[in-house]
Amino acid sequence: MSLIDRGFSVRIPADMAELEPELIAQGAEALTFVVDCCEGPYPKCVAKYRPPKPYRIAELDQPLRKRRTNAEVRVLRKLADAQIACPRVVSVDDKQGLIYMELIKGQSLKQVTWDASDVSSVRPLFIRFGELVAGIHALNIAHGDLTTSNAMVDSESGELKLIDFGLASQSANVEEKAVDIYVLERAIASTHPDSANQLVDAVLMGYQADPTSHTAQVMNRLQVVRQRGRKRAMLG
Known part of the structure; x- marks a missing residue:
């Protein structure tokens, strides 16, 4: 999937860029955006994106980001199943390191x-x-x-x-x-x-x-x- 620059310090996936992302947090591992929600019951949702790390070998970086993304999703879904108050997962693109989840206002x-x-x-x-x-x-x-x-x-x-x-x-x-x-x-x-x-x-x-x-x-x-x-x- 092609990447385009939206003025942030890293490039973001093109399909996410179409959802009018608004950067709300930037950590060492991930960027967090509010976006127009493309599916699910929410008009807006949170997109958490783990961008590629230029200092890591690509063959190691992509599997690592995928593994960490899926690990977080498994935790969130386990909590949701137990009715613990936390954001609900809307969708996942683990190849891009992307999690779309409920926006808590x-x-x-x-x-x-x-x-x-x-x-x-x-x-x-x-x-x-x-x-x-x-x-x-x-x-x-x-x-x-x-x-x-x-x-x-x-x-x-x-x-x-x-x-x-x-x-x-x-x-x-x-x-x-x-x-x-x-x-x-x-x-x-x-x-x-x-x-x-x-x-x-x-x-x-x-x-x-x-x-x-x-x-x-x-x-x-x-x-x-x-x-x-x-x-x-x-x-x-």
């Missing part, structure tokens, strides 16, 4: 929290955040990049939804799940320092709202991960 939890006049008003959202993390962990999925930027508050329903599963992994490993929570704790401390303790407490309350032996194992492992993090901080 609203603000990030980070922005909602920054705009809140009182931390108590967002506490229920952070409890729900913890519940969602427990839900994906129960499916043996670790998000890999839990932050308040990767949780959206739907402007229509008010529902909290998790996004950006590009680094997600399917694993029953308790360590990975504990690290997931630890990464979120550190992200909250960095992004919302004035209310971090209250917000982290709310997340952990939600995570343990439906206690199981597995969540107990993750929480026990979290203590080990925290201690390891403190030692690293002390050593610089």
